[in-house]
Amino acid sequence: MNLAQALAAGGIEPREARLLLAEATGLSAAAVLAHGERELAEAAKARYLEMVARRREGEPIAYILGRREFYGLSLAVGPAVLIPRPETERLVELALERLPLEADTIVADLGTGCGAIALAIKKHRPRARLVAIDESVAALEVAARNATQHALAVDWRHGRWFEATPRERFDLIVANPPYVAAGDPHLSMGDVRFEPPGALIAGSDGLDAIRAIVRDAPAFLREGTWLLLEHGGTQDAAVRAMLLDAGLADVATWPDLAAIARVSGGKLKSD
Ligand code: GLN
Numbered sequence: 341m342n343l344a345q346a347l348a349a350g351g352i353e354p355r356e357a358r359l360l361l362a363e364a365t366g367l368s369a370a371a372v373l374a375h376g377e378r379e380l381a382e383a384a385k386a387r388y389l390e391m392v393a394r395r396r397e398g399e400p401i402a403y404i405l406g407r408r409e410f411y412g413l414s415l416a417v418g419p420a421v422l423i424p425r426p427e428t429e430r431l432v433e434l435a436l437e438r439l440p441l442e443a444d445t446i447v448a449d450l451g452t453g454c455g456a457i458a459l460a461i462k463k464h465r466p467r468a469r470l471v472a473i474d475e476s477v478a479a480l481e482v483a484a485r486n487a488t489q490h491a492l493a494v495d496w497r498h499g500r501w502f503e504a505t506p507r508e509r510f511d512l513i514v515a516n517p518p519y520v521a522a523g524d525p526h527l528s529m530g531d532v533r534f535e536p537p538g539a540l541i542a543g544s545d546g547l548d549a550i551r552a553i554v555r556d557a558p559a560f561l562r563e564g565t566w567l568l569l570e571h572g573g574t575q576d577a578a579v580r581a582m583l584l585d586a587g588l589a590d591v592a593t594w595p596d597l598a599a600i601a602r603v604s605g606g607k608l609k610s611d
Contacts, residue, residue: 341379341380341385342376342377342378342379342380343361343365343372343375343376343377343378343380344376344377346361346380346385346388347361347372347373347376349392350392351392351396352392352395352396356395356401357392358372358373359401359405360388360391360392360395360401360404360405361388363387363391363405364384364385364387364388364391365380365381365384365388366384391404398530398533398534399534400423400530400531400534400535402417402423402531403417403418403419403423403534406418408423408424410424410428410429410456410460411429411432411456411460411463412460412463413456413459413460413463413486413490415454415455415456415459415486416454416482416485416486416489417454417482418482419534419535419536420476420478420479420481420482420536421453421454421476421478421479421482421483421535421536421539422453422454422516422535422536422539422540423531423535424453424454424456426596426597427570427596427597427598427600427602428456428457428516428570429460430570430594430595430596430597430602430603431457431514431516431568431570431602431603432457432460432461434568434594434603434605435447435457435461435512435514435568436461436464436465438511438512438565438566438568439461439465439468439511439512441465441467442467443467443511444467444468444469445465445467445468445469445511445512446468446469446471446508446510446511447461447465447468447469447470447471447510447511447512447513447514448470448471448472448473448505448510448512448513448514448560449461449470449471449472449473449514449515450473450501450502450505450513450514450515450517450553451473451474451475451501451515451516451517451518451539451549452472452473452474452479452480452483452496453474453476453479453482453483453516453539454479454482454483454486455472455482455483455484455486455487455494455496457472457514457516458470458472458483458494459483459486459487459490459492459494461514462492462493462494463490463492468511469495470493470494470495471494471495471497471505471506471510472494472495472496472497473496473497473498473499473501473504473505474496474497474498475498475499475500475538476536476538476539477498479536479539480496480498483496484496501517501549501552501553501556502553502556502557502559502560505560508560509560509561509562509565510560510561510562510565511562511565512565512566512568513553513557513560513561513565513566513567513568514567514568514569515549515553515568515569515570516569516570517542517549517550517553517569517570518538518539518540518541518542518546518549519540519542519546519547519549519550519570519571519572519575520532520540520541520542520546520572521541521542521543521544521545521546522541522543522544522546523544524541524546527540527541545578546572546575547575547578547579547582550569550571550575550579550582551582553567553569554567554569554579554582554583554585554586555586557586557588558586558587558588558608561607561608562608563608563609563610564607564608564609564610565607565608566605566606566607567583567588567605567606567607568603568604568605569603569604569605570602570603571601571602571603571604573600573601573602574601575601576593576601576604579593579604580592580593580604580606583604583605583606584606586606587608587609588605588606588607588608588609589606589607589608589609590606590607591604591605591606592604592605592606
């Protein structure tokens with residue numbers, strides 16, 4: 341079997357077949373295409389066919405490769421963590437806009453998963469101290485591995501939302517919490533079928549985690565500092581109402597690149 345035959349035999353999307361064949365052979369995706377006549381070594385062929393079989397069963401490509409790019413960082417991922425999504429990069433941008441480069445700030449990331457948000461912020465704001473919390477020990481192991489890989493220092497904490505949060509006030513609190521409603525038909529489609537339910541599902545309306553975070557956040561914010569939350573595309577009005585109820589000011593929602601209402605936030609009044 342040569343490379344061209346391997347790509348054709350995939351029975352999966354051509355772009356994904358290229359990625360998996362590159363992974364199995366150690367070649368670049370471009371080289372895989374350019375050298376179609378090259379014969380596949382037995383070990384690479386076995387590895388490729390095993391990965392293709394997993395993909396045909398629906399397993400996310402990020403879990404098969406064991407990594408995903410997020411905000412310019414290649415991050416290890418596996419079934420213990422949600423796969424970082426491009427829309428979450430919007431949350432990182434909004435966070436960075438609120439953190440001066442030349443200041444010693446302290447930032448909390450609640451439900452950090454593989455550490456994507458915390459690590460992206462730390463990379464771009466080296467003077468910020470990041471406290472990143474997750475209730476999954478397995479997720480924190482993945483996150484710590486990513487921190488070591490990129491030589492970024494983050495203070496990882498085990499616990500649920502603010503329960504594990506040090507009793508101090510932050511210059512920014514960010515979270516991409518679970519926000520899908522239990523029973524949402526979207527849960528039986530695509531990558532989410534393989535992702536940890538605890539990272540996706542938050543009660544019957546999908547808002548349980550956001551409610552808990554918004555309720556407690558004001559006690560952990562400094563005057564004039566922001567809480568920023570990712571949420572689902574139809575949840576923005578409900579989330580803004582919660583933020584206002586909690587007494588936060590300048591409450592707003594920002595769309596992602598697909599023009600879906602994706603991040604809402606508010607800041608603690610400085611009166
Ligand atoms: N964006 C994910 C999805 O809808 C959900 C992520 C989350 O719940 N935080 O597939």
